[in-house]
Amino acid sequence: MNSRRLILIFATALTLYAQADVTLQRAMRKETLEGDLKGAIALYEKAVTESKSDRTTAAKALIRMAECHQKLGDFESQKIYERVLREYGDQKEAVATARGKLGGTEMKSAGIVARQVWTGPKVFFGGTVSPDGRFLSYTDWDANELALHDFVTGTDRVVTKKDASQSPEDYPEESAISRDGKRIAAMWYSDSQGRYDLRLVDLSSSGPVTPRVLVNDEEVVWISPYDWSPDGAWIAVQVQRKDRTTQIGLVSAAGGPVRVLKSVDWRGASKLLFSPDGKYLAYDLPAGENTDQRDIFLLAADASKETVLSQHPADETVLAWTPDGKHLLFTSDRSGANGIWAMAVNNGKAQDAPVLIRPDIGNAHALGLSRSGTLYLAQGLGGPEIYVASVEFQTGKLLSDTEKPIRQFVGANSHPVFSPDGKYLAYESARDRSPSTSRPKSRVLVILSLETGRVRDLRPDLSQFDRLEWAPDSRSVAVRGEDNKGRHGIFRIDTQTGAVSPLVLKPGVWTPLWSPDGKKLYYQRLDKVTAAIVSLDIASGAEREILQAKFLAPRLSPDGRQFAMYAEGRKSLMVVPVEGGTPREIVDLAKIGSFTGVKLDWTADGQSVIAPQWSVSRGPEQELWRIPVSGGSPQRIELNPAPMVGGFSIHPDGRRIAYTSGRVKREVWVIESFLPLLQAKR
Amino acid sequence: MMLFLLAAIVTIPLGLDLYLPVPEDNPLTLEGIELGKRLFLDRRLSRDGSLSCAGCHDPTRAFSDGRPVAIGIHDRKGTRNAPALINRAYGRRFFWDGRAATLEAQVLQPITNPQELDLTLPEAEARVGLPSAQIARALASYVRSILSGDSPYDHYIEGDRDALSPEAVQGLQLFRGKANCIACHFTPTFTDEQLHNTGVAWRDGKLTDDGAGQGQFKTPTLREVTRTAPYMHDGSLATLEDVVKFYDAGGRASPSLDPEIRPLRLSPAEKQALVSFLGALSGRSPQSR
Numbered sequence: 001m002n003s004r005r006l007i008l009i010f011a012t013a014l015t016l017y018a019q020a021d022v023t024l025q026r027a028m029r030k031e032t033l034e035g036d037l038k039g040a041i042a043l044y045e046k047a048v049t050e051s052k053s054d055r056t057t058a059a060k061a062l063i064r065m066a067e068c069h070q071k072l073g074d075f076e077s078q079k080i081y082e083r084v085l086r087e088y089g090d091q092k093e094a095v096a097t098a099r100g101k102l103g104g105t106e107m108k109s110a111g112i113v114a115r116q117v118w119t120g121p122k123v124f125f126g127g128t129v130s131p132d133g134r135f136l137s138y139t140d141w142d143a144n145e146l147a148l149h150d151f152v153t154g155t156d157r158v159v160t161k162k163d164a165s166q167s168p169e170d171y172p173e174e175s176a177i178s179r180d181g182k183r184i185a186a187m188w189y190s191d192s193q194g195r196y197d198l199r200l201v202d203l204s205s206s207g208p209v210t211p212r213v214l215v216n217d218e219e220v221v222w223i224s225p226y227d228w229s230p231d232g233a234w235i236a237v238q239v240q241r242k243d244r245t246t247q248i249g250l251v252s253a254a255g256g257p258v259r260v261l262k263s264v265d266w267r268g269a270s271k272l273l274f275s276p277d278g279k280y281l282a283y284d285l286p287a288g289e290n291t292d293q294r295d296i297f298l299l300a301a302d303a304s305k306e307t308v309l310s311q312h313p314a315d316e317t318v319l320a321w322t323p324d325g326k327h328l329l330f331t332s333d334r335s336g337a338n339g340i341w342a343m344a345v346n347n348g349k350a351q352d353a354p355v356l357i358r359p360d361i362g363n364a365h366a367l368g369l370s371r372s373g374t375l376y377l378a379q380g381l382g383g384p385e386i387y388v389a390s391v392e393f394q395t396g397k398l399l400s401d402t403e404k405p406i407r408q409f410v411g412a413n414s415h416p417v418f419s420p421d422g423k424y425l426a427y428e429s430a431r432d433r434s435p436s437t438s439r440p441k442s443r444v445l446v447i448l449s450l451e452t453g454r455v456r457d458l459r460p461d462l463s464q465f466d467r468l469e470w471a472p473d474s475r476s477v478a479v480r481g482e483d484n485k486g487r488h489g490i491f492r493i494d495t496q497t498g499a500v501s502p503l504v505l506k507p508g509v510w511t512p513l514w515s516p517d518g519k520k521l522y523y524q525r526l527d528k529v530t531a532a533i534v535s536l537d538i539a540s541g542a543e544r545e546i547l548q549a550k551f552l553a554p555r556l557s558p559d560g561r562q563f564a565m566y567a568e569g570r571k572s573l574m575v576v577p578v579e580g581g582t583p584r585e586i587v588d589l590a591k592i593g594s595f596t597g598v599k600l601d602w603t604a605d606g607q608s609v610i611a612p613q614w615s616v617s618r619g620p621e622q623e624l625w626r627i628p629v630s631g632g633s634p635q636r637i638e639l640n641p642a643p644m645v646g647g648f649s650i651h652p653d654g655r656r657i658a659y660t661s662g663r664v665k666r667e668v669w670v671i672e673s674f675l676p677l678l679q680a681k682r
Numbered sequence: 683m684m685l686f687l688l689a690a691i692v693t694i695p696l697g698l699d700l701y702l703p704v705p706e707d708n709p710l711t712l713e714g715i716e717l718g719k720r721l722f723l724d725r726r727l728s729r730d731g732s733l734s735c736a737g738c739h740d741p742t743r744a745f746s747d748g749r750p751v752a753i754g755i756h757d758r759k760g761t762r763n764a765p766a767l768i769n770r771a772y773g774r775r776f777f778w779d780g781r782a783a784t785l786e787a788q789v790l791q792p793i794t795n796p797q798e799l800d801l802t803l804p805e806a807e808a809r810v811g812l813p814s815a816q817i818a819r820a821l822a823s824y825v826r827s828i829l830s831g832d833s834p835y836d837h838y839i840e841g842d843r844d845a846l847s848p849e850a851v852q853g854l855q856l857f858r859g860k861a862n863c864i865a866c867h868f869t870p871t872f873t874d875e876q877l878h879n880t881g882v883a884w885r886d887g888k889l890t891d892d893g894a895g896q897g898q899f900k901t902p903t904l905r906e907v908t909r910t911a912p913y914m915h916d917g918s919l920a921t922l923e924d925v926v927k928f929y930d931a932g933g934r935a936s937p938s939l940d941p942e943i944r945p946l947r948l949s950p951a952e953k954q955a956l957v958s959f960l961g962a963l964s965g966r967s968p969q970s971r
Binding site: 243306 | 699700701703841862865941947
């Protein structure tokens with residue numbers, strides 16, 4: 001080899017080293033500054049390829065890539081950490097990170113198999129898996145009935161039907177299959193009663209059946225079944241009563257009142273699981289008033305004793321009992337990522353330290369463990385993003401490329417609202433979805449400065465909130481929500497401090513609207529029987545009903561003189577003076593399409609309203625239409641990307657619109673072959 | 683399944699949780715409860731032999747004493763109202779200021795308090811011939827067995843819609859709604875076991891009793907409330923009507939007033955309905971062995 005060739009090889013290697021490092025830096029910028037995790041993963045992969053013999057850069061890129069997968073909530077991260085351990089043993093820092101992520105007490109995971117078994121628009125996570133692992137109970141939202149998905153044939157079967165006494169709007173929401181696979185207990189929403197009851201479905205018939213009501217109590221707001229006792233005699237339920245007390249109890253499969261075992265924090269347990277011998281119920285409860293972390297408990301089914309199974313400074317939720325009853329599987333983020341752990345249990349007490357089975361399952365939660373030891377997990381991927389576009393509302397044409405102004409927590413953000421002074425965009429950010437319930441553990445109100453790009457996270461002292469409505473001074477928002485004592489109402493959130501104060505404390509209130517001078521708050525009161533728009537004088541607290549009728553999504557005009565709203569049934573759009581009076585129809589919506597009835601907004605000039613209609617018969621996809629108030633042809637608004645899926649807001653400049661597009665992809669995964677490893681561990 | 687094993691030892695009345703929290707190192711036994719009951723009524727546990735625990739926690743008054751503040755031996759006047767010992771098995775903190783975390787930690791303190799029974803623990807041990815730890819376990823077991831439920835309210839919740847009068851039903855709705863009582867008086871025990879400043883300890887801008895700090899006191903149960911007058915930590919309100927009036931006015935203005943306390947604007951009929959509902963929270967009698 002001559003010297004020129006040696007120099008050339010050396011120079012090429014240096015170039016590749018430098019190129020890998022540049023790509024790594026680009027990937028890190030894409031991840032941290034742009035929040036584009038998928039883009040970052042592609043660049044990290046490129047950096048690994050380019051790094052060739054630069055093992056330090058390659059290992060660093062792999063670790064960052066795994067962290068991106070972890071944030072996306074998929075299973076890939078574990079494989080990458082394992083690859084680092086396997087192939088980059090000389091890279092001490094990377095190996096230490098990988099070990100930490102995989103957990104210090106990790107079980108040998110070789111042989112554990114994870115695979116996707118169901119995805120698509122029908123996937124819904126309200127049910128459990130049959131003990132043989134063949135079926136999953138879920139709600140068929142096209143029929144508003146209970147259905148079974150067959151994992152073997154890939155087919156779906158509706159198992160219930162309504163009788164004449166039921167409304168087409170009645171639907172099941174959460175369900176549990178009995179241990180013999182022959183019955184399903186389900187929490188059912190009764191449209192006529194405006195609350196949930198508990199019903200029993202007998203699967204012995206070949207066709208759909210009308211479920212039998214087990215518990216229907218007007219003092220119970222909802223009653224959710226979680227598991228069946230092994231002998232099929234009892235159903236473990238959680239109820240919430242009218243006074244917001246949440247209780248863990250048992251219901252006889254023959255019917256009768258709830259036997260209340262224990263009253264708990266109103267946030268309740270995420271699951272109740274009978275031990276295979278029927279002696280215990282396992283559940284998790286919030287560790288304290290001001291934390292979302294959960295601890296794990298066992299309660300004797302005869303209510304004689306409760307023991308703490310795990311009290312760790314981590315968020316932990318129960319998943320399933322192993323079929324032999326010797327281990328309780330639970331999720332925990334004690335190793336930094338949400339993983340599956342197994343706790344040996346004997347005679348109602350924890351034995352030894354828990355063992356890590358799977359270090360990173362993202363936001364997955366369990367649908368059940370089959371008799372053969374296959375664990376079924378529900379997983380939600382992706383989510384909506386906020387877009388801002390310039391639109392000529394008169395013609396419906398886009399004026400510029402659509403922007404994505406939000407770089408943080410992509411997939412978690414929705415419902416953008418421009419402030420009246422046009423300087424801010426407020427939006428909801430639902431972060432860290434609970435592995436057990438898929439509900440966000442923390443719901444953040446984010447204020448984006450459109451002038452500086454600065455983002456401020458506010459964590460209001462509310463368990464949930466929505467329907468953001470800026471006050472006219474752009475210093476606070478009113479929201480519909482629920483406080484940490486479970487009380488519903490309308491609350492004011494100071495957008496400087498995040499401080500919360502109640503404006504209206506009562507259930508059934510919707511759609512807060514401010515008068516332009518900020519002296520009055522209008523809101524909608526809605527229950528099964530009556531509905532009204534109420535005016536609240538902020539200074540005196542005096543309330544007045546200004547319109548008694550079932551209208552939907554009222555919206556105050558920019559001059560504060562009239563409301564636009566949907567008539568009941570969403571068949572027409574109405575306007576009515578703010579002082580009250582006779583509503584006037586401005587358009588027959590049925591001639592245009594099927595409108596959502598959820599949201600309206602006025603154009604800045606007050607000449608038109610913007611209303612969303614469904615772009616397909618079922619599902620969240622929507623398109624926007626401009627409807628002139630004084631007559632004229634409705635106009636479809638161009639959006640790119642389309643369709644829209646959530647709220648939207650029109651900027652006071654009359655040209656910009658903020659909206660949400662994209663949706664969560666639901667998948668069912670199974671993890672197999674881990675029980676033998678667990679047994680070998682003993 | 684072997685349901686409701688505890689029924690053999692204590693009867694859990696309708697409306698209370700079937701799971702009765704009991705510490706692992708002091709299991710509930712018939713013997714323990716009986717010993718605790720004897721000690722509860724034993725006047726030897728006061729310096730001059732004139733008082734027992736029951737002197738301030740009279741079983742015929744739902745284990746309260748009917749006086750504004752507790753009176754100890756030699757008529758020594760305490761500073762706080764003797765709380766009703768109802769459903770304390772479900773409690774999470776004890777005393778008005780919540781300074782004891784367990785019943786076992788609570789029950790000996792009135793014995794050694796100079797304003798109450800005024801004995802040292804060695805003296806108490808010598809008088810009853812038991813180590814103080816056993817006295818504590820027995821007294822705690824007895825107090826755990828004092829349960830109140832099975833009230834008209836509980837029957838109403840269970841489905842007997844005639845168990846409450848129409849006025850009491852209106853009161854229940856106010857309790858859960860406009861009057862906001864439910865913010866602190868959670869069911870089934872009608873207490874959140876939390877500390878709040880309602881302003882009772884503040885007079886003329888000054889703090890008369892710091893409580894757990896800034897005039898905060900633990901939410902008392904409302905079970906048997908018609909039998910436990912007078913009310914509040916200092917017994918300063920003689921009747922339930924007075925209590926409703928106090929909260930209707932938004933408590934008493936003070937720094938750090940609990941945000942849940944605010945003017946209620948109740949009508950006279952609404953106030954009466956609330957009192958009527960509170961009357962439905964008494965069982966046949968507090969249960970104990």
